[in-house]
Amino acid sequence: MRPNIHPSARVDEARLWDRHEQMAAIGGFVNEQGHRGVNRAAFSAEDIGARRLLIGWAKARGWAISSDPIGNIFVRRPGRDPDAAPVLTGSHMDSQPRGGRFDGIYGVLAGLEALEAMDDAGVETERPIDLVAWSNEEGGRYQPGTMGSNTFVGGYDFEKMLATRDGDGIELREALAETMSAMKDFAGDLQDRPFNFPIAACVEAHIEQGPRLEADNRTIGVVTGIQGIRWYLTKVFGRTDHAGTTPLRQRKDAVQATLRVIQGFNELMHDPDDVLRFTVARMFVRPNAPSSVANEVEFTVDFRHPDIAVLKERGDKLPGLAAELAAPCTVEMNEMMNMAPTVFPDELINTVEAATRNLGHPYMHLPSGAFHDAGYIAKVAPTTMIFIPCKRGVSHNEAEDATPADCAAGAQVLADTLVALANR
Amino acid sequence: MRPNIHPSARVDEARLWDRHEQMAAIGGFVNEQGHRGVNRAAFSAEDIGARRLLIGWAKARGWAISSDPIGNIFVRRPGRDPDAAPVLTGSHMDSQPRGGRFDGIYGVLAGLEALEAMDDAGVETERPIDLVAWSNEEGGRYQPGTMGSNTFVGGYDFEKMLATRDGDGIELREALAETMSAMKDFAGDLQDRPFNFPIAACVEAHIEQGPRLEADNRTIGVVTGIQGIRWYLTKVFGRTDHAGTTPLRQRKDAVQATLRVIQGFNELMHDPDDVLRFTVARMFVRPNAPSSVANEVEFTVDFRHPDIAVLKERGDKLPGLAAELAAPCTVEMNEMMNMAPTVFPDELINTVEAATRNLGHPYMHLPSGAFHDAGYIAKVAPTTMIFIPCKRGVSHNEAEDATPADCAAGAQVLADTLVALANR
Structure with a gap:
């Protein structure tokens, strides 16, 4: 040598x-x-x-x-x-x-x-x-x-x-x-x-x-x-109604509920250091017709972080937060993947x-x-x-x-x- | 008789x-x-x-x-x-x-x-x-x-x-x-x-x-x-990026931009009397993959009201508001139908x-x-x-x-x- x-x-x-x-x-x-x-x-x-x-x-x-x-x-x-x-x-x-x-x-x-x-x-x-x-x-x-x-x-x-x-x-x-x-x-x-x-x-x-x-x-x-990843499949269930006739207060609009849920997730996931990765990138709306209030939205959550404590603490809060924010719609949130950093x-x-x-x-x-x-x-x-x-x-x-x-x-x-x- | x-x-x-x-x-x-x-x-x-x-x-x-x-x-x-x-x-x-x-x-x-x-x-x-x-x-x-x-x-x-x-x-x-x-x-x-x-x-x-x-x-x-109706097709253009690697501040996330736009529309369309009808019920996300930040979201707006003045005033504001709220994403908003009450x-x-x-x-x-x-x-x-x-x-x-x-x-x-x- x-x-x-x-x-x-x-x-x-x-x-x-x-x-x-x-x-x-x-x-x-x-x-x-x-x-x-x-x-x-x-x-x-x-x-x-x-x-x-x-x-x-x-x-x-x-x-x-x-x-x-x-x-x-x-x-x-x-x-x-x-x-x-x-x-x-x-x-x-x-x-x-x-x-x-x-x-x-x-x-x-x-x-x-x-x-x-x-x-x-x-x-x-x-x-x-x-x-x-x-x-x-x-x-x-x-x-x-x-x-x-x-x-x-x-x-x-x-x-x-x-x-x-x-x-x-x-x-x-x-x-x-x-x-x-x-x-x-x-x-x-x-x-x-x-x-x-x-x-x-x-x-x-x-x-x-x-x-x-x-x-x-x-x-x-x-x-x-x-970094570790937690990956969730979220389904928001509402009720389909006529977009022209149904007053907004009487609706269970799955698109609007999804909006509230993701906005809440954004706040929970806020990271001044910009290390945390939170992404909603796949979404299906049903029945997906312009004049029929959505009765279901399905979307994915991709959440990554190098620190297992952050993954655990914030990830564990997601399903409860979703249920709270989606009301009067209901939510099913299933964790599809959980890999430690x-x-x-x-x-x-x-x-x-x-x-x-x-x-x-x-x-x-x-x-x-x-x-x-x-x-x-x-x-x-x-x-x-x-x-x-x-x-x-x-x-x-x-x-x-x-x-x-x-x-x-x-x-x-x-x-x-x-x-x-x-x-x- | x-x-x-x-x-x-x-x-x-x-x-x-x-x-x-x-x-x-x-x-x-x-x-x-x-x-x-x-x-x-x-x-x-x-x-x-x-x-x-x-x-x-x-x-x-x-x-x-x-x-x-x-x-x-x-x-x-x-x-x-x-x-x-x-x-x-x-x-x-x-x-x-x-x-x-x-x-x-x-x-x-x-x-x-x-x-x-x-x-x-x-x-x-x-x-x-x-x-x-x-x-x-x-x-x-x-x-x-x-x-x-x-x-x-x-x-x-x-x-x-x-x-x-x-x-x-x-x-x-x-x-x-x-x-x-x-x-x-x-x-x-x-x-x-x-x-x-x-x-x-x-x-x-x-x-x-x-x-x-x-x-x-x-x-x-x-x-x-x-009631009259104004019906719009909205396209939000962002940039696709890796959900695991791209810091949130560097993204042009079309899903997040869509969220801001619809939230702004909700505020503009707020009606204490619950007469106004505002609905987003059809949405496509692209490429629609869980780990690829969305580079495009297409969604419809169905806006109805019995008063033509309300239809005109609030409807005319939508495209400008969308462009402002979507930044750094860009927006194309086309009115597909406009029927007076x-x-x-x-x-x-x-x-x-x-x-x-x-x-x-x-x-x-x-x-x-x-x-x-x-x-x-x-x-x-x-x-x-x-x-x-x-x-x-x-x-x-x-x-x-x-x-x-x-x-x-x-x-x-x-x-x-x-x-x-x-x-x-």
Whole structure:
């Protein structure tokens, strides 16, 4: 090991960008506005194409390639101690149906770039470093999403996952078998890995998928955790009446009741620090006729916060508040999801911050607003994330964009962070 | 003429109810809740069946039957002066696709009952009285609605109406020819009437289609006019963003902007007298995904009032207020309909009130919240309406209901009113 050489110095912006372009061609399309999107569902021909590219690049470096039973790919850059638990880095290669060119794939390519930079810099590490490409994070073809990472940690039952079917009725078992067979062909020697093998630490690089870094002119987001979410389905029941004949005081107008309920939620959710996320974005009105007072409104509540105490206190108040404000209408409010926040360990956050400062990149601490595979790995190993800016925070959309320089900066921070962790 | 005999004394509640039952069987169905509905589209086989029944009852009395070119049926009870302009009464026999047993048909049957009561009481009038059944008030199969009455007064162009097509592409010309041919068969001697012949006065009986009479325990509504309506389509444009990542202050959330706009409209439309009708009952949210901030909300505004000054003053303020409250979202607000209120003449209102008081029925004055054929006839002749209660104000619905006693009470008021008017 040459301790004074940081592998970040050998991160190659052009090489990394060229790989983004190669990956973007697999499932790539151009939308009406001329934006280049990607449609690369997990276990599809496009996903298999992406796996082939990644395996080819790994083979060119002579790195061992392995896979666990759900098709998560691991590429190992060896450490001095072959028996030490590896440091893990990576993300996913599948996309939303009309997804962008950076969500997920950036974390895989930045990890690959970091490993190559270590080779090019002649940096050795104590622990091995495993680059991972998690299967099916997006859940586009087979649900649920984060299938690879959450099955790896035992959160999803593998046999149940195998029995899921896509929209054409094809069992995952079948699509996965095809994918595994193709990977064996590409890799030549594809080793088997078990689920949930020991991991010393995990770092996932990702585009922010939000606007904060860009708005604050920061290149790096030092991610402090993944905020928790509570997700509710709310139904407000009123009575339909003739809009021309029924006096307003005699109505049970579900639209007006919904208005009062959301206004009350807004007040409860007010946050001067603007950290809390409260969103009503899906709504159905029934019978939805201009002259028939609504007898039902259905709407969703998406409430997120990094602090579990805030999630609990404010979230628990919602159903009672809704019932009170909706009167004389009635309310049914069902919690459909409740995920506690993930808090990343200070030691890892500090390691990322130190690497960032050393490189001189402007940065900020922030929690992740979106879910990531790292949120599941955090249940079994010390984990953190590194964010880079994306244009106007747009993601899950063909307009998703990031700059070559920011992609490279994130790979630099990742490379130096991985080396620091792999030497602990 | 025997001036001391009121025909109301001979109104036969059982006969009137029996005819409701016979009419309800034509196009009748029973819904999931056991309510008996009617599906009787204009110019359908069911409509022809209703026309056959009505013509049969008229023939049994020996009254002359005539029709204008759009199939409006006129049944004449002669007056002493055969050349005098008639007093008109009636309504429509078609229904909404899932309509009730009283909307429209009640006004035709109450008119028929009034004429029969006059015969049975031996009452003569100076002017003839014409019972009318207007074609296609509901606009269920052929649009627009109020086709018969508004074509009669010249508001719609007859040739344009003939060229309209139903959902199967059948021209009204064809369906109307079938209807006319069947009516000729039923009537034997079906006379031709021109559009817009002179009318001395017009009174339409109808169920209230609102809850006020029932709520106030009144049997008769003395209708003062038909309120005006302004109808707007509003589109609020924002920007879609990730619900987990985008700080609330950076959003252009079309749902939240819509909330502010409707709340502002509520304040503008506040009416301590509860006469004003303001309704938002149709709404579409886009993209309508729980975790994607809405970039567009489309909603309708239905605003009605009997006073044209109120309609103008408050209605004109809506677009500017919407733009102000929606910021930073933008708004497009288009007025789709603007119908001035109809004010019925005091003389006719007083005649109805006098008849009602004389009969001892509890009553109240009220404007009509819904449109009626009478609103169009009011453009060419002194016109008013008589309302009876309907259960909970429900109409355009299988649950629409009225009592035999209330139906008879309305026919009594109508009979005495018609005689008073026909002797002027």
